[in-house]
Amino acid sequence: MNTKKSVVSVVKVGQDVEAAVREAIQMAGGLEDLISSKSRVLIKPNIASRDRSGTGKVTDARVTEAVTKIVQRQKPARIVIGEGSAVGFDFPDLQDTMMALEESGTKAVAEKLGVPVVDLNRDSHREVEVPGALVMKTVKIARTVLESDVIVSVPVMKTHIRSAVTLSLKNMKGVMPGGEKRKSHHLGLELAIADLNSVVKPHFAVVDGLVGMEGLWEYPDDCVRMGVVGASRDPVALDSVFARVMGVEVREVMHLQYCQSRGLGIADPERIDAVGAPVAEIRHPFRRAFEVVKSRYPGLAILGEKACTGCTNEFISTLIYIRLAQQVDRLNGLTVVLGEAPEAFSGEKAVVIGKCARKLEGRFPFVPGCPPRVDEITQKVCEACEIDVQLVFQKREELHRAISGKIMKNSV
Numbered sequence: 001m002n003t004k005k006s007v008v009s010v011v012k013v014g015q016d017v018e019a020a021v022r023e024a025i026q027m028a029g030g031l032e033d034l035i036s037s038k039s040r041v042l043i044k045p046n047i048a049s050r051d052r053s054g055t056g057k058v059t060d061a062r063v064t065e066a067v068t069k070i071v072q073r074q075k076p077a078r079i080v081i082g083e084g085s086a087v088g089f090d091f092p093d094l095q096d097t098m099m100a101l102e103e104s105g106t107k108a109v110a111e112k113l114g115v116p117v118v119d120l121n122r123d124s125h126r127e128v129e130v131p132g133a134l135v136m137k138t139v140k141i142a143r144t145v146l147e148s149d150v151i152v153s154v155p156v157m158k159t160h161i162r163s164a165v166t167l168s169l170k171n172m173k174g175v176m177p178g179g180e181k182r183k184s185h186h187l188g189l190e191l192a193i194a195d196l197n198s199v200v201k202p203h204f205a206v207v208d209g210l211v212g213m214e215g216l217w218e219y220p221d222d223c224v225r226m227g228v229v230g231a232s233r234d235p236v237a238l239d240s241v242f243a244r245v246m247g248v249e250v251r252e253v254m255h256l257q258y259c260q261s262r263g264l265g266i267a268d269p270e271r272i273d274a275v276g277a278p279v280a281e282i283r284h285p286f287r288r289a290f291e292v293v294k295s296r297y298p299g300l301a302i303l304g305e306k307a308c309t310g311c312t313n314e315f316i317s318t319l320i321y322i323r324l325a326q327q328v329d330r331l332n333g334l335t336v337v338l339g340e341a342p343e344a345f346s347g348e349k350a351v352v353i354g355k356c357a358r359k360l361e362g363r364f365p366f367v368p369g370c371p372p373r374v375d376e377i378t379q380k381v382c383e384a385c386e387i388d389v390q391l392v393f394q395k396r397e398e399l400h401r402a403i404s405g406k407i408m409k410n411s412v
């Protein structure tokens with residue numbers, strides 16, 4: 001048995017984010033022997049949606065900037081910052097990854113440092129075989145990723161409704177086009193994460209734990225200010241440590257176990273050397289999504305086992321607007337179906353959301369689309385629950401104005 005331990009660094013961040021990232025990278029073994037003058041390096045932040053740095057929903061641009069500067073010191077042949085945002089971010093006339101990169105401040109950072117940004121959703125893609133696949137025998141990967149020798153995954157720390165946590169391994173979903181992202185949810189997200197990482201495993205990972213997200217990722221209620229960063233050459237070990245920082249045990253995160261059993265890294269805490277700030281000292285249990293749904297929307301039932309972020313994010317936005325309009329009580333008795341619809345479903349009051357659940361179309365109010373539009377979801381839910389939709393839309397506008405004002409003030 002291999003007794004070598006994986007090293008994971010955990011560093012508390014003071015005023016200087018770059019200094020903390022540098023320290024974390026050095027404590028985890030540095031990049032010197034990973035990146036040579038011939039290396040083509042991909043830096044992969046998590047910018048799944050159109051959100052500002054500082055919200056905890058996307059990787060903070062200051063962390064991406066620090067990582068990029070440290071990589072630049074190695075003078076590699078090429079550096080690219082690449083991301084393919086979540087399902088639904090492949091409609092340039094509506095929303096795409098570039099808009100998300102811009103909103104997060106990542107594009108501005110890349111321009112400042114003279115590094116190109118690539119929309120991996122709109123890149124060309126090649127189908128790659130997954131040896132010993134668990135569920136994805138082949139997977140389409142962006143050409144820029146396949147042409148990189150060194151991949152640095154830079155996730156933000158969040159709990160996740162489907163995969164318990166989303167860190168450096170799940171962050172790799174962004175290298176697949178929208179259709180493959182959808183497929184990964186249908187086949188079994190956690191198994192698909194292991195398959196994906198067996199062909200594009202990050203060589204190094206740096207986690208942004210400045211602000212994390214718990215529960216339903218509702219801003220600002222679900223933000224958790226942690227003020228930490230971490231790094232490792234073993235992304236499985238890094239995710240294992242930062243899952244525990246969020247109060248999630250390794251046994252609860254199936255993709256960590258699948259990745260470990262495929263030999264992609266070490267998830268077992270006994271075989272990880274966590275250096276720097278003690279995990280027990282910074283540990284802060286994050287609330288899980290369903291715990292928050294139950295407490296925040298007690299009368300609402302959600303059937304969303306196999307839904308991907310495309311549907312869940314849009315639906316959660318609807319919930320936020322309804323809560324702001326103080327109409328949560330009216331959701332009592334409503335069941336919302338998203339993702340693959342159950343074979344036998346016979347609710348009394350229900351709204352069915354998204355293409356995956358269309359077999360229930362005609363029996364219940366249905367919102368088409370993949371992903372469906374948030375305004376249409378809001379409209380149908382309000383109709384089903386006799387909520388004044390204009391009031392809800394008014395609250396949505398107020399929220400958007402407040403968020404952009406507040407975050408602009410704090411932006412990088």
Ligand code: SF4
Pocket residue numbers: 087182185306307308309310311338339340353354355356357369370371372
């Ligand atoms: S319909 Fe919804 S759950 Fe299905 S793939 Fe599209 S966004 Fe994902």
